[in-house]
Amino acid sequence: MLSEVFIIVVRGIAIGSIFALIAMSFNVTFGATRILNFAQGNLLIMGGFFAFFLANGVGLGWWVLMLLVAGGLIALFSAFQGWITLIPLRSSVEQDSWIISTVAVSVILGALMLITQGPFAYSVQGVVPPFRILGVRTPGAYALAIGALIFWYIALRLFMTRTFVGLAISALSQDFDAARAAGLPVRRLQLVSFAISGLLVGTAGFLVAPVISISPDAALRYVLNGFVAVVVGGLGSNLGTLIGGPLVGVVMMLTAYQIGGAYQDMASLLILVTILMIRPQGLFGRTSARQV
Known part of the structure; x- marks a missing residue:
């Protein structure tokens, strides 16, 4: 019993890492533009399609090259x-x-994918071999999902605090009017933030393609749970996504284990409602004054 729960929690953390990556991409654009890009789920699936068509069953070298190509094009x-x-x-x-x-x-994007690829779910062979947890076979892409989340958290933190462009975007997120008055190229920085978010979610979709549903109708589910993750963690807080995403994933997996898979998304929405009632700014979010 305990071993089963442990495996479910591990898989929930891995699935939640995918939600956290989408949540992190929300934060990137929101900080610079105050915009939540609800097309992020489709960009994730687009990354999965790139993996299917360009890197299905290939060697590691070609796979890495196609990862960079897919991320760049989606960016x-x-x-x-x-x-x-x-x-x-x-x-x-x-x-x-x-x-x-x-x-x-x-x-x-959903309509184009439906027209060109049909309403089918595609599968991708993972480049990382599966491993075993307590004797249970676990896809290697789960490890990639967790690794990608940690990598992007560190990369974004270094980018935002150690580079001129990152510091400019951070200034933009703190005070839009002051940044514009200081002569910062606001629109250009905002486009950079969109590109970074696309690179993040595109590479994420490519990496986790073996364990996600690569189909046009799957995007809504991922963007919805990514939105729940960013609300739970706190909008604008990448640290919060490290907690919010896995938390949502674990709750959904435990719900599927105890009640049934049909109730997973309901559990996610219940988390959203609960957080909005108890702590609207999220676990790591900060309250801000509203201009009137």
Whole structure:
């Protein structure tokens, strides 16, 4: 019994790491633009499709090369999407048109994948061999998911605190008007943040392709749980995503084990409602004054 629960928790942490990566990509764009890109789930699935078509069953060297290619292409697409999204906001950052723009991109990407690939779920052979936990075979992609989460947390922290562009984006997230008054290239920095978020979620989708459902209709589930993870951890807190994502994943896996897989998403939404009622700013989020 205890061994089964332990294995479920480990797998929940791995699945939750995927949600945390999406949550982290939310934070990247939100910090610089105050925009939540709801197309992130589709970009994750797009990374999975890249893995299926370009790196299915290949050697490690080619796999790494295709990982970089896929991440770069999705980063460019994300930057282009950011440019489109930011066009209506040139006059003011208080508009809410980004909701329509990002949801529209999500719908369009989902429709294109459905038209070109059909309503099928594709599978990818993992480059990392499976390993055993207490005698139970576990996909190697789970280890990649956890490793990618740790890597991106450290990389983003170093980027935001040790590079000029990262410090500029951090300044933008602290005070938009002051950053603009100081002469920072605001729109350019915002596009960079979109590109970084695309690189993050695109490479994540490529890495975890063997353990996710690579199908057009799967994007909604991942972006929903990624949103729950970012709310639980605290919007804008990458440290919070390290806790929020795995927490959501573990609860969902335990729910599937005790009640049934059909109730996983319900458990995720219950977590969201509970956090919003008890601590709306999230576990590691900070309250902020509202301008009126």
